[in-house]
Amino acid sequence: MLSTFLKHLVQKVMLSSSPDARQAEMNRAEAEDLDFRGLSPDNRSAQERAGDILRAMSLEEKVMFITGYKSLGIRALPRHGLPSVWMSDATSGPRSYGPTTAFPSAVAMAATWDPQLVARSADHIAEAARAKGVSILLGPGVNIARIPTCGRNFEYMGEDPYLAGALSSSYIRACKERGVICTVKHMAANNSEYDRHKVSSDLSDRALRELYLPAFEASVRDGQTMALMSAYNPVNGIWASENRFLLTEILREEWGFDGFVVSDWNSLYSTAGPLNSGLDLEMPEAKWLTPERVKDSESDLDRMAGNILRTLFAAGVYDRPVKDPQAREFHEDHDRAALDVALAGIVLLKNEPAGTDATHKALPLPEGGGATIAVCGPHAVNSPTLGGGSCHVARTTGTVDLLDGLTQVSADGTEVIHIPFRKTGLNTADRRIIADADAVVLACGFDYRSESELYDRPWRLPQAQRKLIERASALNPRCAVLLTAGGGVETESWSADVPAIVHGLYLGQSVGTAAARILFGRSNPSGKLPFTMAKRWNDIASVRGYPRRYWTTTPGRLAAGQGNPRFRKMRHWSYDEELMLGYRHFDTAGIEPAFCFGHGLSYTDFAVLDMSLSSNRIGSDEAVTVSVTVKNIGDRPGAEVIQIYVADLESRLPRPFKELKGFGRIYLEAGEAGVVRMELPPRSFQYWDPEFGGKRGSWVTEPGEFRIMAGRSSRLIEAEEKLVISVTQE
Numbered sequence: 108m109l110s111t112f113l114k115h116l117v118q119k120v121m122l123s124s125s126p127d128a129r130q131a132e133m134n135r136a137e138a139e140d141l142d143f144r145g146l147s148p149d150n151r152s153a154q155e156r157a158g159d160i161l162r163a164m165s166l167e168e169k170v171m172f173i174t175g176y177k178s179l180g181i182r183a184l185p186r187h188g189l190p191s192v193w194m195s196d197a198t199s200g201p202r203s204y205g206p207t208t209a210f211p212s213a214v215a216m217a218a219t220w221d222p223q224l225v226a227r228s229a230d231h232i233a234e235a236a237r238a239k240g241v242s243i244l245l246g247p248g249v250n251i252a253r254i255p256t257c258g259r260n261f262e263y264m265g266e267d268p269y270l271a272g273a274l275s276s277s278y279i280r281a282c283k284e285r286g287v288i289c290t291v292k293h294m295a296a297n298n299s300e301y302d303r304h305k306v307s308s309d310l311s312d313r314a315l316r317e318l319y320l321p322a323f324e325a326s327v328r329d330g331q332t333m334a335l336m337s338a339y340n341p342v343n344g345i346w347a348s349e350n351r352f353l354l355t356e357i358l359r360e361e362w363g364f365d366g367f368v369v370s371d372w373n374s375l376y377s378t379a380g381p382l383n384s385g386l387d388l389e390m391p392e393a394k395w396l397t398p399e400r401v402k403d404s405e406s407d408l409d410r411m412a413g414n415i416l417r418t419l420f421a422a423g424v425y426d427r428p429v430k431d432p433q434a435r436e437f438h439e440d441h442d443r444a445a446l447d448v449a450l451a452g453i454v455l456l457k458n459e460p461a462g463t464d465a466t467h468k469a470l471p472l473p474e475g476g477g478a479t480i481a482v483c484g485p486h487a488v489n490s491p492t493l494g495g496g497s498c499h500v501a502r503t504t505g506t507v508d509l510l511d512g513l514t515q516v517s518a519d520g521t522e523v524i525h526i527p528f529r530k531t532g533l534n535t536a537d538r539r540i541i542a543d544a545d546a547v548v549l550a551c552g553f554d555y556r557s558e559s560e561l562y563d564r565p566w567r568l569p570q571a572q573r574k575l576i577e578r579a580s581a582l583n584p585r586c587a588v589l590l591t592a593g594g595g596v597e598t599e600s601w602s603a604d605v606p607a608i609v610h611g612l613y614l615g616q617s618v619g620t621a622a623a624r625i626l627f628g629r630s631n632p633s634g635k636l637p638f639t640m641a642k643r644w645n646d647i648a649s650v651r652g653y654p655r656r657y658w659t660t661t662p663g664r665l666a667a668g669q670g671n672p673r674f675r676k677m678r679h680w681s682y683d684e685e686l687m688l689g690y691r692h693f694d695t696a697g698i699e700p701a702f703c704f705g706h707g708l709s710y711t712d713f714a715v716l717d718m719s720l721s722s723n724r725i726g727s728d729e730a731v732t733v734s735v736t737v738k739n740i741g742d743r744p745g746a747e748v749i750q751i752y753v754a755d756l757e758s759r760l761p762r763p764f765k766e767l768k769g770f771g772r773i774y775l776e777a778g779e780a781g782v783v784r785m786e787l788p789p790r791s792f793q794y795w796d797p798e799f800g801g802k803r804g805s806w807v808t809e810p811g812e813f814r815i816m817a818g819r820s821s822r823l824i825e826a827e828e829k830l831v832i833s834v835t836q837e
Contacts, residue, residue, distance in 0.1 A: 145428055169412045
């Protein structure tokens, strides 16, 4: 078992290299950039400007330009008047150069199902980046949550490629408006952290195309991302950093990507492979693309350096000061936006009457009039903001933990009592407080030590936490569990004991304020799960063949093998479930989940009143608009997410029972009705046929009947229409 000491050590190594140490590195390197205030106005295209610089560069300059500088930089070209260009880890804030607002995790952003709110977050994050002199954000991450316990799921946007692609595109476009380049990551099929450098993701072209690439494709085609990061893992036995099929044939030739491809840190395993396959920049420094190894490959160097230069010119990076003097590094507007995202991303999983009182649900919590709220659990104080690794913001502009949030938000006359969490259990005084309290909040789950890059976390809550839930709920029927985790967690063994469960999904620095506002009812929960939560581990098709004790590891496995092809043999994991991932699997197989994809309760209620299509018959190259009328039938305002699923009633190849193809979030006052409109383009009805359209295969629309379903989760479908598609004659 990986010891707590080792986990702390790993985190120390990963985090200590960021805020202060990296700030010092940047300060030292900044001397060469201090006088740089941008090049003179130039009307030439980015391609022309890059070409002129490239022709004037020496071989030595080209070699040094395509490898990292001081961990997070692209080297300056002083002879040509070009400064260093700086990167920062993302997606919750530019964490690498001092304090910043810690926004909620990417999976919490995904739980908002709100592209506009995600764009607002990205705008503030990009502004902070520019104030720090950062022009490249290393995110967002769009890897699909195939394994619910993947240590980096909190950095990604859930299990559905359509949802992830729509939200990542919104994030990327907002950053681009600020002149910040996003590096969408990690392409491709990087779906677990367990031995990520040595395990090949072996999957069919169809699974790759329909599940694991669409979010990247949307980021390229719709988001217009200017950079992309390759993954650590091999794909079908070929390292992602030298996978020409992914990085050239699909990314550039098929999707039309014209930016640059950066390696994940220490993820190259040869010299010839990356040179020949479409990689442009080795990070964090020259290991495989050293001068001695690449000096005879000037044509490849021209292509690589040219891609980087053209992208930086196109983004305006060389036409402005290194730091934007007008940008705000941190501001109350940033903090307010982070709180708004956290509020919208909290998911109310369960809310039932407490005990024998059938008239009052467990939430909102009682307050005022001498009400007492007992708070316990490992995360009541020092509440986790984010998971660990390269997305963890260690220095925030002001974190509020749960205990302080409950105390600050509650009405006068409310007493919030903290019971320290002890692994040994509750003592007599603790039990008395819990039994006498008007309600109990149990803060459980994981944190940046137990859920992190490098390793996958357990499926079940730690035993001491499960015991706490069992014993507290036996003493007081009005218990609410606040979960912190980046994905699905086992709840079946204890969920029946508590009337309320809230999933927090790593809420950033405003975790305590946001959670308290939801718990006390100051804000109405509206988050929706971007993944499926299973009842049983064995119900999950994608974990078959996964190591039985995957959460155990050794120091050698963590410390060695990264960038070293001679250390341990490559292993192969087959994605035998094909398309049956998450809700696609549960709905097709008829398995009841604990909490379904798209699920999320509210303190009010909604009803779908009507649904219509712009046409019930279209050609295969046409789009259709779906209009859904929804009404708030409860007694308080709130937001709801209408989800559109498509089912192909007859197909030559097997397809999932239904798939998400549209969504829209709407805010309604009590008693108010509104219309949500969503366009379904031709791609909404297609599947990938590996035997059609030549060597690579093709997207195919088969003529016939489709069901268009509108609902408030993947299992709560409230209206449907039939659509007939005919093949458009050329």
